[in-house]
Amino acid sequence: MPDLELPTNLVREMAEYDAPDAPRRTWLVIDPKPYVGDPTYDVLQHMLDHVDRLAADPVGFASRMAGLLGLDRERLRLWLFARCVEGSIDQPRLWHIAAMLHL
Numbered sequence: 001m002p003d004l005e006l007p008t009n010l011v012r013e014m015a016e017y018d019a020p021d022a023p024r025r026t027w028l029v030i031d032p033k034p035y036v037g038d039p040t041y042d043v044l045q046h047m048l049d050h051v052d053r054l055a056a057d058p059v060g061f062a063s064r065m066a067g068l069l070g071l072d073r074e075r076l077r078l079w080l081f082a083r084c085v086e087g088s089i090d091q092p093r094l095w096h097i098a099a100m101l102h103l
Contacts, residue, residue: 038075038079039071040066040071040072040075040076040079041079043065043069043071043076044079044080044083046065047061047062047065047080048083048084048087048094051091051093051097054097055096055097058080058084058097058100058101059077059100059101062076062077062080062101063077077101080101081098081101081102084097084098085098
């Protein structure tokens with residue numbers, strides 16, 4: 001993986017209940033997690049929260065998310081592979097997803 005130029009503040013676990021709806025122009029995020037690191041890592045929790053979509057086409061889902069967010073596709077695929085392997089201990093379905101990501 002290529003080195004990062006600058007570390008980035010990460011949101012990590014952004015859920016709809018962490019950004020309450022209110023009549024304002026900007027988002028108000030509650031319960032932020034104070035992480036700094038690879039911006040490509042930040043999207044992984046969102047992807048893992050949509051495991052049905054992820055299982056249907058993990059490479060395509062990763063490619064689409066990378067394109068939408070301006071991220072490196074290969075870097076996102078590798079991070080996703082690593083997280084699926086790690087998570088497969090508790091969620092065996094992730095092992096099959098990791099196998100599809102391992103090219």
